[in-house]
Amino acid sequence: MSAVSSRELRISGLCYLAIIALGLFSEAVARGSLVVPGDAAATARNIAANPQLWRLGLMADVLTQVLDLPIIVMMWRLLRPVNEPLALTAAGLNLVQTAVLVANRVQLLAALDLLGAPAVGAAFLPGQQAALAMLAVNLHGQGLGIGLVFFGFSCIICGGLIAKSGVLPRALGWCLGVAGVAYLVNSFALLLAPKLAQMLFPAVLLPALFGELAVALWLTFKGRAHSATLR
Incomplete structure (x- = not known):
């Protein structure tokens, strides 16, 4: 038997919502407002003129990787009774993604x-x-793409296990699976x-954002009324 309390579900949901918000800030606000695709000179001027915004985006990225960990643990505990090898595989893939993305953030410091x-x-x-x-900025984008390959497969596995579990709504499993396909x-x-x-x-x-947001919102608000138990 494995039990995940409503409190754990709620904390995981809040972490998930924070990850989505921090990710949107770093990609759309911090880097999105400073990086000009195909124009190295304009991008360099923007970063040099706004180093603190660049650093805030980097800090937001690092925090997303920290917040990944409680979600990985909760999902493994929740889905282990459905299929332990697959749940462990999904957790391992997610951990690889997190490690790759943490190492990849060095590219952003290199640009700065x-x-x-x-002296440089x-x-x-x-x-x-x-x-x-x-x-360096382009290499960061490619490194992000590599990291998200592992996350995409993790989402597909978790989505399938959620749909089979009977604990969370089957639709959430499909949403997470579609998110994984979009990432891939x-x-x-x-x-x-x-x-x-x-x-x-x-x-x-967009399907990835919708799918992950649906899971995060359910965990945060619907999960508070549930204690997920599998036998």
Whole structure:
């Protein structure tokens, strides 16, 4: 028997909502307002003029990875009785994703150091600084795509187990599974066909946002009236 209390469900839901909010801030506000796709010079000027916003985006990213951990633990405890090997596989995939994304954030610091650290900047011409900073930003995006491959598979497995569990609504399992497929499509397009990825983004990630938001809201508000127990 495995039991997950309503309090644990609620805390996990709040963590999930915080991850979504922090992710939207870092991607849409911090980086979205500073990075100009295809224009290294403009991007370099924006980052150099707004280093604190860039750092806030990075801090938001790191916090999302910290908040991943209680969700991973809760999902493993919740889904272990349904199929323990698959639940453990999903948790492992999610942990790999978290580790990859944490290491990948160094690219964002590299971009900032290239543009703001005197000792580093002195070694390059201004045009070189901008090009290298843009390279770091682009590498971060590719690293994010690699990390989300692991997360996509984790979502698909968890979605299937949720749909089978009878504890959470079956529709939530399907929503999470669709989110996983969306992440995989986006990541594989980014790695294999970058031009196609540009055409698909951000529409391809809307199902992922909807699916994860649905799960987060259910855990936060509906979960408070439930104590999830599997036998």
